[in-house]
Every structure is written in structure tokens, then in C-alpha cells.
Amino acid sequence: MPSNPTQADKPRIAISACLLGAPVRYNGGHKESRLCSQDLAEFFEFVPPCPEVAIGLSTPREPIRLVGDPRQPRAVGSINPAMDVTQALTDYGQRMADELGSLCGYIFMQKSPSCGLERVKVYQDQGRPAELSGRGIHAQEFCSRHPDLPVEEDGRLNDPVLRENFLTRVFAYSAWQDVLRQGLSRRRLTDFHARYKYLLMAHNPEQYKTLGTLLGNMGQSDPAQIGPRYFSQLMAALKKCATRRTHSNVLQHISGYLKQAISREDKQEMQHLIGQYRHGIVPLVVPLTLLKHHLRRHPDPYIAQQVYLQPHPESLSLRNAL
Template identity: 65%
Template sequence: MRIGISACLLGERVRFNGGHKASRLCLETLARHFELVPLCPEMAIGLGTPREAIRLVGDPAAPRAVASRDASRDFSEPLRAYGEKVADELHDLCGFVLMQKSPSCGLQRVKLYRDDGRPVDGGSTGIFAAALQARRPELPLEEEGRLHDPVLRENFLNRVFVYARWQRLLADGLSRRALLDFHARHKYLLMATSPQQQHALGRLLADAGRQDPAELGPRYFRQLMAALGLRASRGTHSNVLQHLSGYLKRALSREEKHELQRLIDQYRGGVVPLVAPLTLLRHHFRRHPDQYVARQDYLQPYPDELSLRNQL
């Protein structure tokens, strides 16, 4: 799978001061599992290195990127156009890791200044990042700094894998049956982030037989990715674990049920990580297979080697 990334995070010396922001997380972890596609918007629009820094000014909803010492040098439109170009041409990207605080790449709380030079509370979004997000709203985007939070890292990479599965579905051909099957596979992933949206998306697909998949599919996927962007909690994960354990109630002994419930309760209370009850559940389902549960991506939504659930 291919993930776009701000080039400075891979150690490329493309920053305004001729430096880089090499990320061990990206270079040592993500690079083992993904093809990282480096891009630098500022270099791409013809700005060399070293160069005068740029900053955001004006309206938080529509900021401009200008030279820090000469506000008449406005780079907003080239950066916006490049974001749209990347969105349109690199259609095989399944996600994008962006450099935080950057006036071109930052996703949130990028420093923004009024015309009189005073900072604006809350900041704004970098011009390139905003254009990419507007053009590809379903594409998982995250700042490198936030990926050091285990919950946010798991959330982002979970969405990357869901996005990749959707792209494979589209390549195979979107049908009503395929759409319903895709939703069924992701039922418990959705339940962990937003039980309300899980039910809402189920209602959306309730009359799929009377709707054109070409129209329904994109609408469904937009709502799905927005729901998966919400943070799962120990409470919602515990709810999913309880639902899944229900499929084993006739297969397990009293002692096995007690052990599983104890682990779920310990997870809910913060004593053990999510991987502990999940590992036991997967063990029981290998011994007592269930056709419906076997189709659920929740039990293994991505390679175990990523260790994403070891710290949740």
C-alpha cells in the first residue's frame, strides 16, 4: 500500500532552512509495511532551499500563505493547485502523513496571523493539506506528531487499511451484494468507534436493492470513513468484545467463559491492553469457528506485526 508523506519526515533536506524533520516512526515502522511516497509542496511549486519562510495570514477559513518578510509574495494559489493535482493524480494513495505546524502541510492549529501581525487563536490548516482534504475527504490524513499517540496511530492506520480494502472493492466492481458484504465485514470496527453510525449506515443500506450502487457507494463510504475517524474507547471496545464473546456461549466451558469475562473486565478497567482479550477470543474462534465472525475484520484489521493494539 502506498502512503503519501511530507518529504522532510523521511530525512529529505527540503525545509526552508535547508534541514529536515526525519521521523524514526516513519522511517523505522511505517516504511516496513508501506511504500512511502515523499512530497514537498513548497519545493514542488518552485521554492528552493534554503528559502524565506512562509506563514499563514488572514481569515482562518481561507488563509493565505505569504513570505514572512514580504506579504506581497503570495503562494496560496500554487500550493492549493498542487494539493488538488496530488489528489487527482495520485489516486492510489491510501493515506497521507503530514508535517505538523507547516503552513503548507499542517492539518490543524497551524500558526495564523492577522494582517496586523497578531496571532489568531486556534490557528488554521496548511494550504496544501486543506486542498488535499477538500478534494479527497475520505482519504485518511494525519500529522506525524499525533501518530506518537497509540490511540491516534491505531485509528489512522485502521482507516488506511479500510481505505485500501474499499479501493480493491471498487477495482473488482461495485455491486449491491459487494457493498452489503463490505458493510457486514466492518460491523464491529464501526461499533468500536461509533455504535450510532453503525446503525445509521445499516439504515442507509436497508433499501440498497432499490438504489444504484454507483450513487449509494460513495455516499456510504464518506459516512463510513467519517465514523471510523472517531476515537474508540475502552468502553466501546469492551462492548464489541462482549458481542463477539456471545458467539461462543455454547462452545466454552464455565471456566473458559469466566476467564474471558475477567480479561474483558480487566481491559475495561485499564489493567491490560486490548490485545489481551483479543488474543484469547481469536484462540477460542480458532477452536470453535463461526462463519459470520470469521468474516469480521475487527479481529485482525491489519498485520499483527504493527503492534497497534498492544498499547490500547
């Protein structure tokens, strides 16, 4: 279970520089996100690139915009369309993807023609309205080279469910990097999956079974071949947001380990709080806190290793709003 990380073991997250308050936007301003610059900065090592400045554009500068085919747009000057920076942004995305292999996540500036992840305006010819279907040139290139990396836009992080989901994936990605550093083996692969059992059940119960089958059929296969397939499917599964129903199901499963250890009254209280959570009366942290209390008094070695109980530092308070 992650505790508050020290500087040495903080997961590295790339973040658009303007979101940390750097005056790098086309108008010389910034788009500081207090959530990122204040609430999250304690827990992560931020790497703050600005692709437009990195390719040599000045601040302030003529703004760029996406034009043409939304599937393959070009980035050009909004006043001088002859200023085409598409290739420069693409090259920078390739270079950064190669240089920053140790990242565990990336927070992009929304709507940006260089950094937006989705619904970026792509302007059309002959007066046709812009399509809200593009992706920033840099974001597209970077993400294509790191398809499993957790990525999110700043605006979506204001949603507590999406924020908790993103940061859960960041810490899972970081934990996998630790496994790779130790050396991938069949034992480490199955131990990792065992620790993520209930987190997977909360996010995507079907995929938990699929991944278990994948590892169960591993036999004498090389873990170096199975591992990347396993992890790619794991990250896809965790991208699906857990619900009150799936969280409640996991809480019921884990509380079952206590059925011989706690009194009938304690079991009734546990069931009552799980029911209140499922119906939206209390947040997830309420039944989870009681469950952890009983598990401290009646520890179970298998449950103690479950990432679900603390997938991110407790002081982030992410489950207080779920």
C-alpha cells in the same frame, strides 16, 4: 484480515518528505519521524512530496507564513511579504489530488504553512497576535478534493489511540478500493458491511445501525449511487476513536458465539480478562488474544470474516498499547 503486505499490495500513503528525512525544509534540514521512516515504512508504499520544493522554492529558502483571514489565509514570505505563493500551493494541491487518486492516506507535517492540518499560525495585521486556527494551503486544497481520505499529522501519531485509529482507517480505505476494482454490486456492498460490523460497533455503534438501514433500504437502487454515500459515512464513523467501553462491548458480543463451545471455566476467564481490560488493567491485545485462541479451536464462519479481529497487520502491534 490483513497480513503483512507484500510490496505489490502495500497501501500507498503520501507523507511530507521532511518526515522521511529529506533535507527539504526552509533551513535545509528535515523533521524525520522515526515512527514513519522506520516503524511504518515496512507496511506502506510512501509517496513523499514537498509542496514548497515542488512549486520551485529553493532549499534553503526564505520561510513562508500564513497571513490574513484564518478562513482564507495567504502564504507569503516572512521577510518579503510580496513573495506570495498562495496560488502556486493551491494549484499544486489540485494537481496532486488529481494525480494521486490511488492513495489510502496522507501524513502531513504539523504546523507547516503548506502542510499543517490544524492550528497553524495565521499572522495578523497591525501587531495583533497570530491565530492558531489556520490550515496549510496545500493541505486545505488536497483534503477538500479527497474528503474521505484518512489524514493525520505526524505529532498526533505518537498517541497510540490516534495512531491505531488512523491506520485502521487507512486499511479500511484500501479494502474499499479493492471492492471498487472488483466492481460495486449490491452483494459486494452488503458483504463489505457485514465484515465491518464489529469494527463499526467499536467505533460508532449508532452509525453501524444507520448504515445498516441505508443498505437495507437500497432495494433496486444503483449501487454506484449508494456506495459513495455509504463509504463516506463509514469513514466518518471510523474517525471516532473506539473506547474501552465500546471495545469491551464488542468483545462480549463476539465471545457470545462461543457460549456453547467452551467450558464454564474458560468463559469465566474470558469475562475476567474483558473486565480487566475495561478497567484499564491490561491492554486490548490480552482479551483479544484469548478470544482468537478459542475461535481457532471453535471457528465460526461469520466471525472469521470480521475485520475487527485484525484490522491491520498483527506485527504493527497497534493494539498492544490500547
